[in-house]
Amino acid sequence: MKISSLFIALVPFVPASLAASASTAVPSMWLAGDSTGATGGATGTSGWGPFFQQYIDESRVVFKGGARGGRSSRTFLSDGSWAAIIDNAHQGDLIAIQFGHNDESPLTDSTRSRGVIRGIGEEFQDTVNGVTKKPERVYSFGHYLRIMISAAQAKGALPVLLSKTVNKKWDNTTNDVSRGDEWSTWSSEVAAAAGVPFLDMRQISADYFQSLGEKGFEAVYPIDSTHFSPAGANANAKAVAEGFRCLELEPVAGALTNVAMPAKCHDSTLNKTPASPETVTIKPATPAATHVNGHHWTGGHHKTAKPTATHVNGHHSTGGHHKTAKPTATHVKGHHSTGGHHKTAKPTATHVKGHHPTGGHHKTAKPTATHVKGHHSTGGHHKTAKPTATHVKGHHSTGGHHKTAAPAKPTTTASLTEQVIALQKKIAAGEKLTGAESHLASQISKWSKASRAKKAAAAAKASTLPKNN
Numbered sequence: 015m016k017i018s019s020l021f022i023a024l025v026p027f028v029p030a031s032l033a034a035s036a037s038t039a040v041p042s043m044w045l046a047g048d049s050t051g052a053t054g055g056a057t058g059t060s061g062w063g064p065f066f067q068q069y070i071d072e073s074r075v076v077f078k079g080g081a082r083g084g085r086s087s088r089t090f091l092s093d094g095s096w097a098a099i100i101d102n103a104h105q106g107d108l109i110a111i112q113f114g115h116n117d118e119s120p121l122t123d124s125t126r127s128r129g130v131i132r133g134i135g136e137e138f139q140d141t142v143n144g145v146t147k148k149p150e151r152v153y154s155f156g157h158y159l160r161i162m163i164s165a166a167q168a169k170g171a172l173p174v175l176l177s178k179t180v181n182k183k184w185d186n187t188t189n190d191v192s193r194g195d196e197w198s199t200w201s202s203e204v205a206a207a208a209g210v211p212f213l214d215m216r217q218i219s220a221d222y223f224q225s226l227g228e229k230g231f232e233a234v235y236p237i238d239s240t241h242f243s244p245a246g247a248n249a250n251a252k253a254v255a256e257g258f259r260c261l262e263l264e265p266v267a268g269a270l271t272n273v274a275m276p277a278k279c280h281d282s283t284l285n286k287t288p289a290s291p292e293t294v295t296i297k298p299a300t301p302a303a304t305h306v307n308g309h310h311w312t313g314g315h316h317k318t319a320k321p322t323a324t325h326v327n328g329h330h331s332t333g334g335h336h337k338t339a340k341p342t343a344t345h346v347k348g349h350h351s352t353g354g355h356h357k358t359a360k361p362t363a364t365h366v367k368g369h370h371p372t373g374g375h376h377k378t379a380k381p382t383a384t385h386v387k388g389h390h391s392t393g394g395h396h397k398t399a400k401p402t403a404t405h406v407k408g409h410h411s412t413g414g415h416h417k418t419a420a421p422a423k424p425t426t427t428a429s430l431t432e433q434v435i436a437l438q439k440k441i442a443a444g445e446k447l448t449g450a451e452s453h454l455a456s457q458i459s460k461w462s463k464a465s466r467a468k469k470a471a472a473a474a475k476a477s478t479l480p481k482n483n
Contacts (some may be wrong), residue, residue, distance in 0.1 A: 040076045046095070046099055047112035050178070059242055060243075068251075070270060072269075074265070084126070087162075090158075103169050111166075111178035115179075122150075131154040134157075136154065160431075173208075184232070190220075192222040218253040257279075260275065285380070
């Protein structure tokens with residue numbers, strides 16, 4: 015890809031909201047999803063989107079929809095469907111994201127090529143798309159959800175992940191709707207890790223469908239085990255509205271009409287922190303790292319053969335990595351900041367609710383200092399060849415450091431907009447892009463191309479309309 019063409023793709027993607035003041039317009043609610051949320055067709059089935067409007071006061075929040083039949087999280091991004099939402103979303107809007115039904119399709123076939131790798135890690139598989147006949151790197155379900163979350167946040171919109179709708183499957187043992195599915199579980203885990211809301215409409219709607227009995231439940235699926243009759247679609251729309259009532263999530267909750275709190279809210283939660291740590295194991299073909307409630311973003315990686323870093327409520331930020339053969343650093347409610355890494359083979363310092371203050375150090379050859387609710391005073395630091403660092407609710411303060419490691423400045427994960435700007439700078443400087451950066455550039459190029467094509471089509475259509483004299 016030429017540098018000039020990439021800049022054309024990148025520039026319109028940088029949100030104007032960064033420079034503009036917040037809009038006073040009525041906020042919108044968008045829906046990125048498949049046919050279970052889209053307007054129905056000739057089969058007599060329907061998604062829940064069109065029915066949702068009866069549960070919301072559109073003088074306060076306008077439901078824009080956006081779901082498209084047949085899409086997976088992967089193809090919703092690649093075919094311009096996501097661009098149609100994100101290019102028109104504004105600060106203060108809400109974007110509901112609901113996938114899972116079509117994501118379990120084959121990775122590549124001659125008709126769809128819409129499947130994704132199961133799970134939420136950063137695994138990928140290089141394929142030849144059966145439809146376009148072009149090479150395509152396919153990522154995990156979680157990877158595509160994270161792209162949408164970051165893009166929504168970069169526009170100042172609120173992303174909300176939804177469970178998928180229930181399939182027609184009755185559990186005769188429990189005499190109930192079969193409620194469990196791993197795609198909804200993965201969506202909830204991605205939401206928890208990103209700190210965004212998760213709305214489990216699947217369980218709320220299942221409560222209603224269970225009350226119909228097995229025959230009544232099966233009747234809301236007129237053609238297959240996925241697509242709903244208008245009555246079933248309406249039940250799903252009401253379940254979504256009740257889920258927003260459970261979340262008390264604005265701007266939608268304040269605009270709801272004809273919706274009471276459901277008997278049970280189930281797992282609809284803001285997911286500020288997960289209930290328990292989730293471990294994502296990466297396959298050997300990709301960067302290997304164990305992350306708990308965190309992630310490696312663009313450029314972040316381990317360079318070692320067997321990294322074993324564990325992160326709880328923390329992360330490695332952009333560019334952060336271990337250079338050692340077998341790093342074993344454990345971080346609890348902490349992180350390595352940009353560029354921070356261990357260069358030593360066997361670091362061993364343990365810090366518990368304490369820290370090294372300015373200039374604190376050990377001058378010994380083999381420090382094994384343990385700090386419990388204490389610290390090294392001014393002037394102390396480790397000068398040895400084998401410092402290690404386990405930090406529990408503690409830190410190295412200003413100037414305090416191990417001299418065997420590069421000093422690190424705390425930072426946060428870069429937003430998508432910041433990544434785009436950094437990408438522009440690297441391209442302008444002629445620097446080589448990492449695999450993750452190349453993927454991001456490719457995604458932005460696709461979104462921007464789809465957006466420009468849509469705008470060009472709209473302009474062409476407008477030019478054919480008769481003009482008023």
